Amino acid sequence: IIIIFILSPDQDGVLASMTIALALEGCSVVDLHADTKSGFAERTLTANTASIEDVFSVVDQTTGRAFEDADLPRLAQALQKALQKPIKTIGSLKQQQQQEQEQSTSSNKLQPPQITILPRGTPPAPPPV
Numbered sequence: 138i139i140i141i142f143i144l145s146p147d148q149d150g151v152l153a154s155m156t157i158a159l160a161l162e163g164c165s166v167v168d169l170h171a172d173t174k175s176g177f178a179e180r181t182l183t184a185n186t187a188s189i190e191d192v193f194s195v196v197d198q199t200t201g202r203a204f205e206d207a208d209l210p211r212l213a214q215a216l217q218k219a220l221q222k223p224i225k226t227i228g229s230l231k232q233q234q235q236q237e238q239e240q241s242t243s244s245n246k247l248q249p250p251q252i253t254i255l256p257r258g259t260p261p262a263p264p265p266v
Contacts, residue, residue: 138167138194139203139257143216145250147173147187150223158219159195162212164204168194203257213252220250 143155152171159166170192195212197204204212218237 138196139209139212140255140259141193141195141212141216142253143189143191143193143220143250145189145220147189148220148223150225151189151220152191154219154223155191155193155216157224158215159193159212160198162215163198164193164195164212165198165201166193166195168192206256209254209256213254216252217250 141159145151156166156169172190174188174190195204196202222237
């Protein structure tokens with residue numbers, strides 16, 4: 138099992154976007170803990186916004202086993218894209234991905250999310266502060 142920690146500003150559609158992005162990358166989500174925090178006084182990502190703290194446990198859809206370490210950057214990149222522009226409807230995901238490939242997403246005004254993926258055999262631990 139690969140454990141993925143997400144700390145990011147909250148936006149409508151972000152959980153669905155991350156889950157679909159992982160599925161498109163060949164992940165099967167075996168456990169998920171999703172939490173939303175208001176204000177986020179201790180670790181401010183953006184002032185006065187709600188934030189998410191999500192933990193995904195995933196395995197390879199095909200094998201049912203943990204991904205290889207070499208696959209982890211690809212998963213992180215897929216999540217990064219999903220967090221930059223969350224989908225508004227499930228049917229728009231493919232269209233949105235095509236548009237993102239054609240356009241630069243460098244105008245994102247939110248701080249980049251923090252994504253931590255633990256390699257196989259690493260015991261779960263909270264994300265770094």
